[in-house]
Amino acid sequence: MTSIGLTLPQLGSAVSASLVRDFVQQADDMGFDSLWVQDHFLYSLKQAGEYGGSAQSQPDVYRSVWAPTELLAAVATWTTRMELGTSILVGGNHWPAQLANRLATIDQLSAGRLTVVGLSVGWSVEEHVAMGVDPRTRGRRMDDFVPALRACWGEDPVEHHGEFFEIGPAVMRPKPVSTPKLMSGMYSEQGLARTARDFDLWNPGSAPIATVVDTLGQMNSRRPASMAPLNAIYRLAQQSTAGVRLDVAQMTTRVSECVAAGLEGVIVETNFCSEITEAADWLGVLANLAPLVDAARG
16 A cells, blocks of 8 residues: 655744644544655755755745754654654764664654655755765765664664774664664665665655656666565655646646555655745645545555
């Protein structure tokens, strides 16, 4: 079955603790399966390089972004049914040992409902610099990040020795209730090769479904035989960062296409909807998405 989830209210000045709590409870009542966060922490006034979304530059809504792991920790206490995931954490914004501890804590708080951890190399030069990370190393750093993260969730004593990260031998607890699946948000040729080698899932953004299926086939053809086949969790934006809009009927059709293709899940993104200027708008947008739940059920 294809799961259907939602990105949490996280971007923009209308976000508040009471809004997020109301959003979670309404989404739970509507039957959505999961809740997701993304990962940025500064809006550069002098952006270097290209923005990673569909717009030419970073949208203004990024001027305020609630921190992903802290937001998930709060959400873990506001629903006892819905699964939690990250789509996508930027490797350069984190260090694997500390991130492993924060994510394991969230998984324990939610009784094992942190099921997917999405990771990618990111695009923001300024965020990497602010973290003391050389953005030119972001690909190689991810090659070391994934095994370091997995090692921290493994049996004690934990130990990892790589190009970028030296960990242990040490005891690291808590451990996750069960190890979350790792999802790649990478799209370059090198990133797809890294996905096939190191990850459990792929987040293809909003690419055409036929392209997603074809790319999954290519990655699985070079995947180590000892690993289960990759699947995908599709990201469906009601409004893209460039302002391209889908109505609910179009979104419902896209969810049905994901179900027919056998994709593992769909994440519905509403953070960029231009009509959202206050808390009530968030809940109104959510209320109109009920047909997507029915479409996911087939």
